[in-house]
Amino acid sequence: MAKGIYKRGNVLWIAYVGPDGKVIRETSKSTRFKDAETLLIKRRQAVREGKMPEIKRIANHSFNQLADDYLKWAERQRAFRQKKLIISQLTERFGMLPLRRFDTRLVEAYQSERLQAGKPKHNSTEAKANKPATINRHIATLKHMFTKAVEWDMVEEDVLKRIRRAKLLEENNRRLRYLSKEECLTLINACDKHIRPIVITALNTGMRKGEILSLKWDNVDLKHGFILLDKTKNGDRREIPINETLRSTLAGLVRRLDLAYVFFNAETEKAFTNIPRSFNSALRRASIKDFTFHDLRHTFASHLVMSGVDLTTIRELLGHKTLTMTLRYAHLAPPTRLRQSISLMTA
Numbered sequence: 001m002a003k004g005i006y007k008r009g010n011v012l013w014i015a016y017v018g019p020d021g022k023v024i025r026e027t028s029k030s031t032r033f034k035d036a037e038t039l040l041i042k043r044r045q046a047v048r049e050g051k052m053p054e055i056k057r058i059a060n061h062s063f064n065q066l067a068d069d070y071l072k073w074a075e076r077q078r079a080f081r082q083k084k085l086i087i088s089q090l091t092e093r094f095g096m097l098p099l100r101r102f103d104t105r106l107v108e109a110y111q112s113e114r115l116q117a118g119k120p121k122h123n124s125t126e127a128k129a130n131k132p133a134t135i136n137r138h139i140a141t142l143k144h145m146f147t148k149a150v151e152w153d154m155v156e157e158d159v160l161k162r163i164r165r166a167k168l169l170e171e172n173n174r175r176l177r178y179l180s181k182e183e184c185l186t187l188i189n190a191c192d193k194h195i196r197p198i199v200i201t202a203l204n205t206g207m208r209k210g211e212i213l214s215l216k217w218d219n220v221d222l223k224h225g226f227i228l229l230d231k232t233k234n235g236d237r238r239e240i241p242i243n244e245t246l247r248s249t250l251a252g253l254v255r256r257l258d259l260a261y262v263f264f265n266a267e268t269e270k271a272f273t274n275i276p277r278s279f280n281s282a283l284r285r286a287s288i289k290d291f292t293f294h295d296l297r298h299t300f301a302s303h304l305v306m307s308g309v310d311l312t313t314i315r316e317l318l319g320h321k322t323l324t325m326t327l328r329y330a331h332l333a334p335p336t337r338l339r340q341s342i343s344l345m346t347a
Contacts, residue, residue, distance in 0.1 A: 005036045011151045012036035016043050019050060025157055061154045063094040069152065070145050086141045099155040107166035108323050111135055112311055115330035132169035139168060167324050176328060177295045178302040183288060190285035195278045197249050198263050204246040206300035206318050209293050213272045215262045217255060222247060238319045305332040
């Protein structure tokens with residue numbers, strides 16, 4: 001493809017630098033290379049003459065209008081019946097929303113909504129919860145609809161770029177490893193004295209192992225009930241609430257004025273760097289297999305989802321950079337919202 005000409009869907013587009021130095025992109029409305037080349041030469045000539053090419057302004061179309069046009073186009077395609085159902089559900093959700101309002105965040109919110117949707121009531125049109133594979137087909141259809149919208153001059157290309165940034169969900173069926181409440185208690189009781197508070201902290205905060213082992217008393221506020229993490233994996237500060245179980249555990253620890261760390265090795269008087277041997281021994285005594293320390297974090301998140309806590313809150317507690325990472329727990333959500341409580345285990 002010649003420089004300045006590229007393909008978007010089935011239509012050729014041109015790109016050239018305008019008099020103001022900005023790149024202008026325009027559809028040739030044709031699939032023939034000769035047509036696109038002729039238009040590009042015409043536009044470049046106008047720029048050399050100091051003329052600003054007349055750019056057609058795009059009207060503010062709604063999603064309903066796009067859906068109508070797309071359905072007419074899709075009638076000639078395979079699997080029309082399945083695509084028609086998906087478009088119907090997308091239209092029910094977005095309806096009169098202007099196409100210009102669509103962005104990455106809106107698409108990710110739709111993914112989350114469908115993952116967490118409960119069973120619809122009698123005669124209700126409320127969507128049922130979907131598996132990741134089903135939701136991915138919705139998003140793929142949505143992205144293609146906006147690809148056609150750009151070709152049909154219904155929306156700007158920047159909107160399509162924002163939608164394309166939304167990632168598809170992981171479809172593998174690999175089991176998400178987490179413990180039941182009974183297994184949590186069994187594991188806690190099987191822990192040696194020096195790692196028991198560490199495990200309790202992990203189960204009740206979802207903190208990463210490195211965040212726990214490097215935790216300092218200066219970052220723990222038992223009076224007001226929160227832990228403030230200044231240095232996290234993604235670089236953002238994170239505030240984690242302390243429930244009664246964790247408060248009791250931390251209050252029972254020996255706090256030495258000459259040591260800054262909450263958890264330390266009594267023999268070396270230094271912070272723990274790792275605890276694999278002690279943790280694995282506790283797992284064996286508890287008869288828990290196929291489990292890692294990081295799975296304590298999964299256990300924390302899984303139980304919150306099952307108790308009805310929303311994914312946005314869980315994302316903040318875990319310190320996930322994007323909602324996509326948190327969505328792996330969405331399938332555990334109950335069909336109805338229960339009380340939102342982050343109290344999880346008892347010591």
